[in-house]
Amino acid sequence: MTVTAEQAHVGFGRRMRKEDARFLRGKGNYVDDFALPGMLHGAVLRSPYAHARLVSIDTSAAEAHPKVRAVITGALLETLKLAWIPSLSHDVVAVLATDKVRFHGQEVAFVVADDRYAARDALELIDVEYEPLPPVIDARRALDSEAPVIRDDIEGKADNHIFDWEAGDRDATDAVFARAEVVVAQDILYPRVHPAPLETCGAIADMDKVTGKLTIYCNTQAPHAHRTLYAIVAGLPEHKIRIVSPDIGGGFGNKVGIYPGYVLAVVGSILTGRPVKWVEDRAENLMSTSFARDYHMQTEIAATQAGKILALRVNVIADHGAFNNTAQPTKFPAGFFHIFTGSYDYPAAHCTVKGVYTNKAPGGVAYACSFRITEAAYAVERIVDCLAFELDMDPAELRMKNLLRAEQFPYKSPTGWEYDSGDYPRCLQKAMEIASYDELRREQAEKRERGELMGIGLSFFTEGVGAGPRKHMDILGLGMADGAELRVHPTGKAVVRISVQSQGQGHETTFAQIVSEITGIPSDDIDVVHGDTDNTPFGLGTYGSRSTPVSGAAVAVAAKRVVDKAKIIAATMMEVSLEDIEVEKGTFSVKGDPTVSKTIQEVALAAHGPMELPEGVEGHLDAACVYDPPNLTYPYGAYICVVDVDPTTGAVKVRRFIAVDDCGTRINPMIVEGQIHGGLADGIGMALMEVIAFDEDGNCLGGSFMDYQLPTAMECPSWELGETVTPSPHHPIGAKGVGESATVGSPAAVVNAVMDALKPYGVRHADMPLTPAQVWRTIQGRPLRTDLAITD
């Protein structure tokens, strides 16, 4: 069999994806594609009210339906002690309502039936009596003394307050503000949005009563964390739980948590003795599963008249919905929001975050936000533009004046982060060159003369990703380290097992490339195993752009260990001392005599053979690693967006988008660019189209794709990408992670561009999404609260 150059390719670089072969043929294995023998189907009955007391539930007609096998209510779950489960943030979440419903779309009952149509039919037969209560919809009024108390299930709870958290130096910041020449304040809303992966959330639970083993097929981004949580919640021994996370049709953070539907499928399987599948529909996905953002940010910036930034202050009201189920590292209830100081050099900053309950769906870490860094990046990039507006200064000039300089790295930020590496001015300069920035400004000036609205928006973001160092970061007590196991077979092919779970990022390709780069084994000869807790090492999964920074590092270290061992075996094979061996991508040669060498494949065979090995060296060729990151990695980027706005309709057309990203080493540039493209589209969606708003009764107004607008190919321009490469000094291969960069950085560029276009109207700020209606009203001087229904 001949091996092509493509098949023999070793290491980093543009490579086609291994996973495409099945996806292109319709042979992917998504959770709803599984049909187990005897499988039943579940469906959830949901609350039509945002806040109501549950008076009674009559399930008798549903139970009498000939195809119904079980009907589960909160009362039944109470007998199993499963009516409430622990949230990811030291709260509880109702699986099925028992006392009250607390948001529109909350789970009230579950039907298990022979097929999915019958399950839906039976929902119509359940009779629920509700006593409606006044809802809390506006997060800014959740702590009013007359506000109804949502969480009266918590003993002694008399308000809707969840937590207060702060970072930075309040006194030092206040002192700088008191003396500053210029202070600009702006209320900035990052409205509630939804990740809306095209595949909704779902699970099949299969309890084998003979072996006592529970297998859950679920499109989760964090299979190992799920297994441990199920063990804790259900009291099942952890070795009797297996989570299989098959191909996932997009996650973006939406598929991190455990949803009531999953628990209900498990209960359904235990009750019926048969596998039970539950896959939510689109309305359920948008109305009940993890939303993102919902941060109301009072933002203030202090500066000199000459445009030197001196301090930043942000006070946030964080709307967490009816249960605090945000997934953040334990010590960080507001995630990494305190990276809000951004990419600039100034000494003083302070933020407070006040978490509140409202009658809305819970959640709060989702949609590629890198643990609230999206909100932070938006706040600082928007307020910097507000400052440029007040100083009448070009926003690029203002940024260039304040960006951290290359010689300042590693840089200790005023809120305690240590940025690992960067050359920010070079990155912004590059973006401005690609954009022909000066020419764009000239074009804009000419258009303004003619009354045409053209806007140029910039943003510069810094993320901290790859959570994270175990001693600082855990979720529910589970440290955020990830394992990897690499085994080289006797013939020199290999398998690497990882804890993280792809939702489209191409792990089967890039993780093989990491092993290949270090061991010299062609990446086509390396199989990547993931998504099955029985067959992979423990780790916390894929979100927060952590796969490459954490799991990629674990794989790299394991590969280096394999090479170290192979070197010893090669030295033994060639009967030379270890010091005389030179290693170059899978070839072990004798120093000074390159004709004498062994390949990694030859070494692998010898490692499994009868050859006597040096003392202390075991046979076979494998290694494992649990990687505990010493620090986060800090990808960054400079984005420029160019828009045209129609003053008669308020419609925004994104004409150009330039993105220069620095994510350190690029394992597979094709995949990196694809990740950036997707995030840029997300940014256009959030900036211009997407919002989950609520009316005064608490009805969710974004419950379908007719109401929750996502960008199509028509709204997206042809992206113009550039790159700089500043490797992370502490990561084994210098990679920083890129999955969320563009989602973090792009919304501010789009909004800044639209505000720049509206500058002739004297407009400084309007909240996202900048729909035609919002832009038109902004031109009229009356922008909307986009999180609430229009009332005037």
Added chain:
Amino acid sequence: MQVTVKVNGEEYTGEIEPRLLLVHFLRDELGLTGTHWGCDTSNCGVCVVQVDGTPVKSCTMLAAMASGHEVLTVEGLEQNGELDPIQQGFMTEHGLQCGFCTPGMMLTARWLLDANPNPSDAEIREAISGNLCRCTGYENIVRAIHWAADHPRVAEPEEVAAS
């Protein structure tokens, strides 16, 4: 009720509930799970199949309506072991990430190229505007469709050497 539908060249006859959606007929009755389901409201396009050569959202068409018609799904794109140029284009230009929108996207693109072998960027974007993708930002999908336009299938697939 009884339906007879030709799917990817093969005829199926069976008893179904009159309300059965085409997407569920394909997935649950025929086991052709390459056609996905995503929204219920004809917005997302992951369920797109071709019916008599026209892209249709199979989540809003009854299986009964397909009786007597020809359906093409993603499983029918590959012919005699050779990928359709549109499949090759998606792979070469990285036109997919999670792969969930890909079957519907490719069937729409196949229809476009059959009708318009050399579409412009704007024509491609308009053609796929009923198919959402959350991963790619569409750029590489547009490139993939151009690639397929530039590499049409040779006339006789059975002549292709198995190299």
